[in-house]
Amino acid sequence: MGEKEKTKIMFVMRKPPHGSIYAYEGLEAILIMGAYEQEISVVFIDDGVFALKREQDTKPLGVKEFSKTFAALEDYDITNIYTDKESLETRGLTVDDLIIKPKVLEASEIAKMMEEQQVLLPF
Amino acid sequence: MGEKEKTKIMFVMRKPPHGSIYAYEGLEAILIMGAYEQEISVVFIDDGVFALKREQDTKPLGVKEFSKTFAALEDYDITNIYTDKESLETRGLTVDDLIIKPKVLEASEIAKMMEEQQVLLPF
Amino acid sequence: MKFGILIQDGPYNHEAADSAYNFIQAALERGHTIQGIFFYNDGVINATKLMEPPQDDRNISKRWSDLGAKGIDIIVCVAAAKRRGINEDVLIPNARISGLGQLTEIAIESDRLITFGS
Amino acid sequence: MKFGILIQDGPYNHEAADSAYNFIQAALERGHTIQGIFFYNDGVINATKLMEPPQDDRNISKRWSDLGAKGIDIIVCVAAAKRRGINEDVLIPNARISGLGQLTEIAIESDRLITFGS
Amino acid sequence: MLHTINKSPFVHKNLESCLRFAKKGDPIMLYEDGVYTVAAGSKIEPMVAEALKKHPIYAIEADVKARGITKVIDGVYLCDYYCFVALVEQHKVYPWF
Amino acid sequence: MLHTINKSPFVHKNLESCLRFAKKGDPIMLYEDGVYTVAAGSKIEPMVAEALKKHPIYAIEADVKARGITKVIDGVYLCDYYCFVALVEQHKVYPWF
Numbered sequence A, B: 001m002g003e004k005e006k007t008k009i010m011f012v013m014r015k016p017p018h019g020s021i022y023a024y025e026g027l028e029a030i031l032i033m034g035a036y037e038q039e040i041s042v043v044f045i046d047d048g049v050f051a052l053k054r055e056q057d058t059k060p061l062g063v064k065e066f067s068k069t070f071a072a073l074e075d076y077d078i079t080n081i082y083t084d085k086e087s088l089e090t091r092g093l094t095v096d097d098l099i100i101k102p103k104v105l106e107a108s109e110i111a112k113m114m115e116e117q118q119v120l121l122p123f
Numbered sequence C, D: 001m002k003f004g005i006l007i008q009d010g011p012y013n014h015e016a017a018d019s020a021y022n023f024i025q026a027a028l029e030r031g032h033t034i035q036g037i038f039f040y041n042d043g044v045i046n047a048t049k050l051m052e053p054p055q056d057d058r059n060i061s062k063r064w065s066d067l068g069a070k071g072i073d074i075i076v077c078v079a080a081a082k083r084r085g086i087n088e089d090v091l092i093p094n095a096r097i098s099g100l101g102q103l104t105e106i107a108i109e110s111d112r113l114i115t116f117g118s
Numbered sequence E, F: 001m002l003h004t005i006n007k008s009p010f011v012h013k014n015l016e017s018c019l020r021f022a023k024k025g026d027p028i029m030l031y032e033d034g035v036y037t038v039a040a041g042s043k044i045e046p047m048v049a050e051a052l053k054k055h056p057i058y059a060i061e062a063d064v065k066a067r068g069i070t071k072v073i074d075g076v077y078l079c080d081y082y083c084f085v086a087l088v089e090q091h092k093v094y095p096w097f
Helices: A022-034 A046-052 A067-071 A085-090 A107-116 B022-034 B046-052 B067-071 B085-090 B107-116 C016-029 C041-047 C060-069 C078-083 C100-109 D016-029 D041-047 D060-069 D078-084 D100-109 E014-021 E032-038 E045-052 E061-066 E081-090 F014-021 F032-038 F045-052 F061-066 F081-090
Strands: A008-013 A039-044 A080-084 A103-105 A119-122 B008-013 B039-044 B080-084 B103-105 B119-122 C002-007 C033-039 C074-077 C096-098 C112-116 D002-007 D033-039 D074-077 D096-098 D112-116 E002-005 E028-030 E057-060 E077-079 E093-095 F002-005 F028-030 F057-060 F077-079 F093-095
Touching (some): A008 A022, A022 A039, A022 A046, A022 A067, A022 C078, A022 C100, A039 A046, A039 A107, A046 A080, A046 A085, A080 A085, A080 A107, A085 A103, A119 C112, A119 E093, B008 B022, B008 B046, B022 B039, B022 B046, B022 D100, B039 B046, B046 B067, B046 B080, B046 E032, B080 B085, B080 B107, B103 B107, B107 F014, B119 D112, B119 F093, C002 C016, C002 C041, C016 C041, C016 C060, C016 E081, C033 C041, C033 C060, C033 C100, C041 C060, C041 C074, C041 C078, C060 C074, C074 C078, C074 C100, C078 C096, C112 E081, C112 E093, D002 D041, D002 D100, D016 D033, D016 D060, D016 D112, D016 F081, D033 D041, D033 D100, D041 D060, D041 D074, D041 D078, D060 D074, D078 D096, D112 F081, E002 E014, E002 E032, E014 E045, E028 E032, E032 E057, E032 E061, E045 E057, E057 E061, E057 E081, E077 E081, F002 F014, F002 F032, F002 F081, F045 F057, F057 F061, F057 F081
Parallel strands (some): A008 A039, A008 A119, A039 A080, A080 A103, B008 B119, B039 B080, C002 C112, C033 C074, C074 C096, D002 D033, D002 D112, D033 D074, E002 E028, E002 E093, E028 E057, E057 E077, F002 F028, F002 F093, F057 F077
């Protein structure tokens, strides 16, 4: 009673890591918003699934490796993490290739979830 | 005798106008380089052909209209202007849709010309 | 309605800043409120007062500053700004540098959040 | 050989500035000369000294300034710089702001011109 | 949900992604270089004609005019930013950058 | 001529353009997000296998490792920036941004 309803915020991660900063700055935004006790979810579609690829080694490139921080999202109480079946298949990946085990959904199920959000953030 | 050979410089225009600044800043580079008495050529391929589309009216958008400056390249002694047959066809365009009449070439002919350049500049 | 605006790309290089501006103008004219304009990623470059476009071209940072003068909250992400060399010394008037918490608050308080980028 | 380098995109937001730097390092180590590094389009943002990346990250503008200190000509296009708020006040040491004529000269004097962008 | 697309369909595959996720009836707004999608006569036209069976498609007229697109695919609505705002009043927005 | 590609083939059509213009025997260098092209097992693999019949294909190993690509399509050369420079010594370069 009197408590404000939580806002449903979904991060839609479509960009691959390292080639551009969107995946990384998107992650920074997820971590901050995670502290605001809203209803956060994160979905990885298209090239966004590459952000979760296992065995990323950025040392030779000299840039930050941040896939492990995606793996730590649970520690920030962000547990609604999804990915798209066809995006994985197109890229020759299965959920076993990923550092975490997001729930694998059909595009139509993801579309339905997107529809239910109040805020969609593209990264 | 003793005169330095001209450098063959080709601008390869692949980006459409207005959505990003590359076509426009590419044009600025063409105009400057045109004053250096080198052997300049300009080829429009892929979405680059849109830079030459007739009847561009940027007033409602509030940005500069610069297709007419491409039409004036001849005044700067830049007369080696080419485009790619398939790029036009894919976009439903013919050379009559363009503000100038570049020489229409096959991709293989353009590839051959690119090979002959000393400098290729992508815009 | 209350609209929040997120801008992810820089001025001139891409059309995003123009589209966002045109959208905001139309929203204001339709009687909506702009809850805040948040610059993130390369979007922070919109907020430099050192911009000097050619005389016959639009001045994109001045547009944002003018919206700020009308009372719209213009916020530049501090972390993104530091990476790209935007700080208080070069910030346009009527804008402020702050954290991603401000984007969160805009997201929570707005009826719609609309993102412009590339 | 003499290599000219053209950089069309900004730092951090895209990998272009990193790739260019890695290429230049390898070219120098293989005994080549860098005739000049020309920043155009959003590439000009590489040249701001106000950049403050996180401590554990690379400082991209400092990399360019260090190459300039070694005698490599680092040139920032004046027209592109004005649009994006880069001027002498914020320019990294060991770089200079000049016109597209400098890119022309690099193009003429280099054996190869290599462009990094996005 | 309103889907927006601002990239050329000849170089980017964002339209394909959008169509894969968009629900029947969802409107699609094309702006910036996205408006090249609606130029009549291109190799993209059949995909757009197919999409029109499931989605109302809008294109920002200022972007269309700026690019010299004089013939637009039948069934596409040309609209201004007021119309864009009106659609946002009715729908959440997801931009397919 | 050396062709370079730095974009993901799943979202951009630059590889298609490159292959349309590249002459038989021209080397192709993949770097940045372009290296996703050479990951084995994807839907892109047949196009790459076809391209390998006409072109030597290289990929920058630092970019490959950064992206966690552990299995590369047979016939693709992994190389470092010295190798990139060596190719530029032999060829003019055109980047398919």
